[in-house]
Amino acid sequence: MTQTHRLSEGGLVDRSKPLTFSFDGITYTGYRGDTLASALLANGVRLLGRSFKYHRPRGLIAAGSEEPNALMQLETGPYTEPNTRATCIELYDGLVAKSQNRWPSLGFDVGAANSLVARFLPAGFYYKTFMWPASMWMTYEKYIRKAAGLGVSPTEDDPDVYHGTYAHCDVLVIGAGPAGLAAATAAASGGARVMVLDENNTPGGALLGTSNNAASLEFIQRSVQSLERNENVQLLTRTTATGYYDYNYITAIEKVTDHMGPGKGGTAPRQRFWKIRAKQVVVAAGSIERPLVFADNDRPGVMLANAVGTYINRYGVLPGNDVVVFTNNDSAYQVAFDASESGGVVTVVDTRSSVQSSLKALLEEKNIKLFEGHAITSVQGAKGVESVRVMKLSADGDSVQGQAWEIDCSVVASSGGWTPSCHMVSQSGGKLKYIESIAAFVPDESRLKKTSPNISAGSCNGSFVTATCIQQGTQAGVDAATRCGLHGTAASSESFTVNEVPLGTISPLWLVPTTHPVGEGRSKHFHDFQNDVTAADIQLAAREGFVSVEHLKRYTTTGMATDQGKTSNLNALAIMANIQGVSIPEVGTTTFRPPYTPLTLGAVGGQESRELFIQERHTPMHEWHVDNGAEFEDVGDWKRSWYYPKAGEDMHSAVQRETLAVRESVGMLDASTLGKIDIQGKDAIKLIEMAYTNNWQKLAIGSCRYGLMLNEHGMIFDDGVTTRLGENHYHMTTTTGGAARVMGWLEEWLQTEWPEWEVYCTSVTEQWAVMAINGPKARELLQSITDIDVSKDAFPFMTMREGKVAGVPARVYRISFTGELAYEINVPARYGKHLIEALAAAGKKFDLCPYGTEAMHVLRAEKGFIIVGQDTDGTVTPHDMDMDWIVSKTKEEYLGNRSQVRIDTQRTARPQLIGLLTEDPTVVLPEGAHIVSEVSDAPPMPTIGHVTSSYMSPNAGRSIALALLQDGINRKGDVVTLRLMNGEVHRATVSDTVFVDAEGVRVRG
Amino acid sequence: MFIINCPYCGDRDQTEFSCHGEAHIPRPTETKKMTDEEWGDYVFFRTNPKGYHRERWLHDHGCRRWFNALRHTVTDEFVASYKVEDPRPPIPDNGGQS
């Protein structure tokens, strides 16, 4: 028995393309053009899920993205996707879906026991219990967490790819229903660049769900053709506008290949994330029908009236043969007619006491029974509607009276009116106003014309007649184009007949009474289906004082499910308004937050994932390091050579070997990542004097000097060597991580504080490839490949020479970060690879050893050279580093100067940099270990300092450490105690920070 | 997501820029004569208005020029952007509504 509920004809599905799919392990057939929802309905499957809290059986309510109940675990393995709305899944062959939040099965769900104790679980019950004993909360929570959640996360990495892109247009139209198509057509006719987005797989919007829709389809086709012919128009289907941000920045998600099935999209991305900047936005997002809130209105088979109409007309599915239409307005009468036309037995229950005679005549003509001034008071059938009871409403609508009629039925089509989709307008910062005649909010005059200029048209603007929607759309398109400075023209207004019944006089009945007071008895009046929130919960919230709309929402969780209250928000507000005896606008509206519908996280990241997540920056010599077995360290975005293990070596032994080699023969380090800034102009020296703490006036051309930079708080933030290249020309180096920061810092001062100074800074970091050669044989090595005279006298320490190295133009700086005889060879980046190869070849006879950043760290620590960011943090002054020698006593001003003499920076007992020598020379203290002033068995213990750098030094023949110690400079020679987290206690002597070659002979060798 | 008018390049996407706080806070010239309070005021204290704010922006991913802008901190509306050397544009008297 297949597709028992499929009509023999009609609908927009392609009956020549049957598709097989499975739901909860059972195989079914549907057609191309179906959604999973329509296909399940066609097969008579009504029970599709369990509710969040009470695990009540649930079926479809809607036909669109507002669906709260039919959430699926779609597909399996790495392709699985939880919480997917069946109404938004286009059917494809082989689709596999499972119901969620039930165990062991959808039909028999143990969690439904919650229903039995539901009366003990009112809104917010968890705030009032689970508190005893205190220690049990973590256990309670474990079970609460298991019971909560909906679907399950994938457990494998996502095999799909995503694409993100920016786009620009003059006019963006959100929604391709009648109003949207008209707006786009009008705007495009004036030459505007237009984008149109629609979440459906085909344009048309609500027209797709109307009966006798040949005329509608023709209008759609005509509009689409004219738009598609226009090269300035982009019409995107399967594309939902998800967010509306300031300055008309709209995000949208396009499902590119989802409808093909997992792994079937070829090289195309699964989804595309659009970031659109529009000059004008026309919101034509349509409207959402509201369910009536009546007793047990959540039984599978109770649906929105328009959903029933859509299933009949668009999908050729009659959800059930016996249909009760329950309404407070005229629009649902069309559904009664459509169901009747399709062979259904239809009854209309209208809460209004007098229905207009023309409608009554039509009902009579079609043999449809009408209960005027009546209401449904109960729904029978646990896993699907079997019958309803109907009673007469009192004049005030607050109670029911008289005889109860029982009507057998399998579908209840309910309509409480229509809620314009104001989400986009609200997100943009726009205000809403309440309109009594439609009992709903519509967009108010756009508040921020400059940051979010938008116009609403069609049913999202409160117009529920197609012809009016088209007129409004046309006008909106013309207006939007005009505001872009173009001439939008209104084409002759489209007119065609749509089978629709206008809203008529809506008579709001926000809470349908039943035979017992709401909240008592077994039945429940749901307004938020997915989160299981009932009218009684709102009453409780009101009773306990949670009356502001945000408190209501947070206390009851109404509107906070994955549908974000699309069908429930207004009902909740209205019920609260009635309880409090105030108007709906007085209760307020909740702020709509992006996204409009849930947005795939992977799509938001777009292509910027995996290797495009954050760029790996490589030096020109990177390949050489790879070829020579380097392990790499992440320093900022850079990959730097960390060490070069030989066969059988671990990190420690490699680093020890490299460290020794530098002091014994010569080593080479890729130093290309250091920041480099070219500074020119007659006022260059002024800038340098302000940026560094020391004096630079007397630096000779061709000479280098080390400098420290402070921020205005007086704290060290970078260091480096700057060289005077010419009269008004300097080459500044910075730390690797500080390159961009220092460049920005200099420009900031130049441009905003001293714009009259003639100084030009240019980043040249990547212009130069840099190899540092360090060690006693560095001179011999360099001399073997250069035409520069590198003799001691011709090329002294802290100077720069230009010439050729390895046959290419080079600048060689005789500076050292190891305390060894050293040169930093800079060549244009194009020659970087050439340089390292030439050095490696020439270095063979000098036992040249490539070394990485780890050996560099050991070598500099042996000399007590600090690393900014390791031995300093952002709270350290030059004095704290025992570097008073680098702070000018004569300069009037430099950045951060005044902060050096504040109360706190002048206080004694600030942490100061010292060396530490452990009693046991084999013990390498962990970096971060703390010095305590007294040791006790257990914390707390007062601390007076911590280790910033710590290594086994092969050259000192023992462990060494640098530390920040309160009043450390005065404590040299003292023995201090370090207490580790594992309980170990170590004693160490406070020492000078230089552990090797204290006289500094080697560097000048 | 703002559109920001760079005085040199015109309207650009916000992601090309970075913001660097309140504008028109000149560095004191004779800092040695300042009290700790005066220096603390200069380094730490900002007006932080709920309303119009003159602030510094940098066109990072563009011409790399610093400039000033006048923006309302509640509506996020930019009233003007201007070069560092330009006179300050007046604050509108409409309470921030556009």
Added chain:
Amino acid sequence: MDNPVKATPLEMAAIDVDGLTVAELGLVNKINLRGDFDSHACNSALTELLGMECQLEANTYVSNSASTLFWLGPNERLLYTDSDPQSIAERWRANPGTAAVDVSDYSTVLRLSGAKTRAVIASGSPFDVHPQQFGVGQCTQTRFGNASVLLSNHADTPVFQMQVRWSFARYAFDYIKRVADYV
């Protein structure tokens, strides 16, 4: 060592797929030029130096057979030249209130052409490259993914150039390559 190996960051890598051709231009000589380009003297000095009209609107470029001059900022121009960058830099610096830096190796240049070019750029850049907004002769600095780039439009067919820093070149190239499949 007579024949030193020269390298570019991408080793002249290329992309040639349906609708998109990308090539790394080899080692282009580039000089960053500074000066007060609001002044007539400064512009005429540059015009004389380069032998072409150098008065530039913001975000445009001019070129002749030997040189292309890009606007980078009110006091900043970038010159691509076939001539020796050092000597041009020195000659420019002879003018008062100027600066010049050889930045030939700081960045590399990708040339993109084919029907997908604009869509590829739009994938990573918030700058509108629609022909109405960004025609031949225009250039701009903007963002492409995480990289700062200099974009210029060289033909309506279209042909674009994207200049990107050496250490971001691989990233930008991989980015283009990946999105070429998606647009």
Added chain:
Amino acid sequence: MKAYSLFSLARNAMSYHRNWQRAWRSPEPKKAYDVVIIGGGGHGLATAYYLATQCGITNVAVLEKGWLGGGNTGRNTTIVRSNYLLDASAGMYEHAMKLWEGLSQELNYNVMFSQRGLLHLAHSVHDMQEIGRRGNAIYLNGIDSEFLTPAQVKEMLPIINLDCRYPVMGGLLQRRGGTARHDAVAWGYARGADAAGVDIIQNCEVTGVRVENNKVIGVDTSRGFIGAGKVGSVAAGHSSVIAEMAGFKLPLECYPLQALVSEPIKPIIDCVVMSNGIHVYVSQSDKGELVVGSGSDAYNSYSQRGSFDLIEHTVGPLCELFPLFSRLRMLRQWAGIVDVTIDRSPILSKTPVKNLFFNCGWGTGGFKATPGSGHAFAHSIAAGEMNSIAAPFSLDRFNSGALIDEGAAAAVAH
């Protein structure tokens, strides 16, 4: 106040929950109070609660311009931890932690304080040095702290991608860290304070601070003048505005801080994960949503709206560290206004105006401090002097330079 219990729940169920009393009254403001607290967020309500229950000052009003807990209390990612480096911070946040540990019982309101563990990840040598230092400092301050190897990290978080762009090199775990239910904190304190006699007045905006002879005498509000012996401003993002009313400036700037949640899913991540290296801050709520902290925009704003690029730069890293989250969906995003000081530590302080006290500047991390902040501030207001926990956070530090700069001490980049 009728106590909540399993029995009260059952008893009320029998009467269809028609007999629950209001969680707090909705009184008309009196002419004057001993203490007026400006701001009905968690910190303000906690201050009032402790004033009334521990300091013997029950003639207290809390003035809230909107609805209780509507500011950052209701907009944060609910993380609670006390694993701070500096002694002053450790003092404040551990004080709060100890109060959190008994808070549900103290308030007779389940704030769902879940000590599920909070894990900081290290992705570089520099990160390892940072957690090495901080871990030791926390431990020696008597606060729990454990180092984890990458293998141990993987054991706690089987779904993590250790080999991400910046591979995970280790972690620092505070087992007592975790999350709490943010709204419940505001509501629990409100209910407790109300029961102790505090008047909680919503929809009452302070429009002026009245000062006579450099001494505060009350506040002008949208509901008239309310006299006060002492005033405590706990107005978070609006602190600068209140200070301006009283005639002085604060070293604060306000920025949007953004966050987002995913759709609810069954439990997939059992601790709080914080990665400064990749920029991921995520936990899973009891309801099943992934709660993801984003960043703060770099421009001053009171708009409670942020820029979308921050969301992109939040989601990208999240999927890099947890690639299987790529198919999950973002449900909701929002922004709050955070008031940030230069050292990113709060201000609890006397002010140039006598009897006017400020508690503000909590920046991006105020939620976790709620009980400690309220407790310390209440005792300080009562005494007229900041107590030992609050004292380091005084305004004086911006003159002396004695900043409490956790961020700078973590020393990013080198």
